[in-house]
Amino acid sequence: MLVNGKWTQDWQPVQKADSKGRFLRQVSSFRNWITPDGAPGPTGTGGFRAEAGRYRLYVALICPWASRTLIARKLKGLEALIPVTVVNPVLGAQGWSFGGYPGADEDPLFGATHLHELYTRADAGFTGRATVPVLWDEVQGVMVSNESADILRMFDTAFEALAPSPYRLYPQEHAAEIDALNAEIYDQLNNGVYKAGFASTQEAYDEAVAGVFAMLDRLEARLSGDYLFGERLTETDIRTFVTLIRFDAAYHGLFKTNLRQIADYPRLSAYMARILSLPGVAETVNMDHITRGYYSIKALNPKGIRPVGPAHVEALLAAVAQGRPAPGL
Helix, strand or coil: CEECCEECCCCCCCCCECCCCCECCCCCCCECCCECCCCCCCCCCCCCECCCCCEEEEECCCCHHHHHHHHHHHHCCCCCCCCEEECCCCCECCECECCCCCCCCCCCCCCCCECHHHHHHHCCCCCECCCCCEEEECCCCEEEECCHHHHHHHHHHCCCCCCCCCCCCCCHHHHHHHHHHHHHHHHHHHCHHHHHHCCCCHHHHHHHHHHHHHHHHHHHHHCCCCECEECECCHHHHHHHHHHHHHHHHHHHHCCCCCCCHHHCHHHHHHHHHHHCCCCHHHHCCHHHHHHHHCCCCCCCCCCCCCCCCHHHHHHHHHHHCCCCCCCC
């Protein structure tokens, strides 16, 4: 990680835990906001006006948080406005790096070798982990945000005048409900799988796994329509999908969340397939990057051996790629 702008410690999956061995995630540090006219947003300062070609999104295809932003970019039709740079899926000694793997890009702006170099460009004295996603302002040469939840909402509204979209992922009439459900899903499921995988005590692991499957059971029972809020897709569905699509391939085995698979939940399986079939969403899912990245975490998988499959996820991805009906729909 970086300490006062210097790389001082090789990357480790767990940088902080509480007294009971619970995994604690780093809080995002850059919280500016792109708005239609450059006025200040809910956080940060002003001066970030929505413009075509001004901003670049750095992502890892392994990462569910980064994938939230990629899906929003696709659904909102922002591909021509916001270019993307994909990092190497393997987290090495210095964290995320550029190039060196099929589908990974070199850094087009600065020729950086590692993502942490962008962090020190943004803040020469930065202390913390260099995480994805990163939204970079090429005009001012600064980092706009490294908070995926904020970026998802920026993409929902800031560029509407430049790229009108039929989707509104955070409709104001459901804002309070979305915020409440997001918080519960984040704690028990999105971050819950990490709390299970990176727990350092049995107590912490047991608590996390119970939360993961309590939430999956709740979501299975909730799904009476196409999406979590009936027939309307919202950001809550995106936030849920990115964990579901990785679950059977990575979290079930590597993170020991193995009471059940998503394949054991009929409604959640159909829901996952439904979202994957939306225009452009499948292009954000790269199972090679996902499994290569997760199973390269030496603390959890010292030999780096990747399992084959799971076959049902591969079949789902293949069906969508070929334009066939997704299994379960």
